[in-house]
Amino acid sequence: MQSLGARIKELRLRAELNKAELARRIGVSDVTISYWESGAIKQIGHERLVALADALTCSLSTLLEGDNRSALPVLSHTGPFPWKQMNASPIDVSDSVLPIRLPWHAPAFIATPGPDTHFDPLKAGDLALLGPTEVFQQAGHYLVSNGSQLEIKHLDALPSSELPLHAILLCHWRAV
Incomplete structure (x- = not known):
């Protein structure tokens, strides 16, 4: 299963955003984006997850589980x-x-x-x-x-x- 950090990076690249642009849209530093993508920061608060999904134009379920998931229970x-x-x-x-x-x-x-x-x-x-x-x-x-x-x-x-x-x-x- 793909890690959250890898999904963030994949979705960021798919949205054609660099780390600085994604950081601006969420209200964090580009270093924070790097830490999220590398997995150095493992805890992301609810508000940040919602803002991240919005900035990446994806659903929370796609952000948390990826595109290839089966339908949710x-x-x-x-x-x-x-x-x-x-x-x-x-x-x-x-x-x-x-x-x-x-x-x-x-x-x-x-x-x-x-x-x-x-x-x-x-x-x-x-x-x-x-x-x-x-x-x-x-x-x-x-x-x-x-x-x-x-x-x-x-x-x-x-x-x-x-x-x-x-x-x-x-x-x-x-x-x-």
Whole structure:
């Protein structure tokens, strides 16, 4: 799989931009662009990723996953879970450039809400990074079963009841 730095360089060259022009469009130095492309800087914040995708005239999914990816797994209210879909490929977030604020050391999956679905706080076209888990001892947005439906709920603490927690929403990006 191609690294993010290699994709940034490839997309920059495809857009016929030099490092200085791309840096100006994003509001960073050309040295920062060099560090991103070389992989010397591995963490790129959400706002910078959005600005980078915009400056490179590509989607966030193309920036994060490349052109040759299969269609993203889809979140639907009736399942299947994104990690059980045929096109699901886990990503290792332990050495990730994604701005994850949770200590997560397991594979995670990028998915997007399906058509005609509502998964607050996600909107149509957003990308969501979900970490499948049985129990995660932290407040956050979880993919839970509510009867026969799946939904995302914010939990300040894990419930004492047997609420089925299927995944935690590690982070998400707005569609651009």
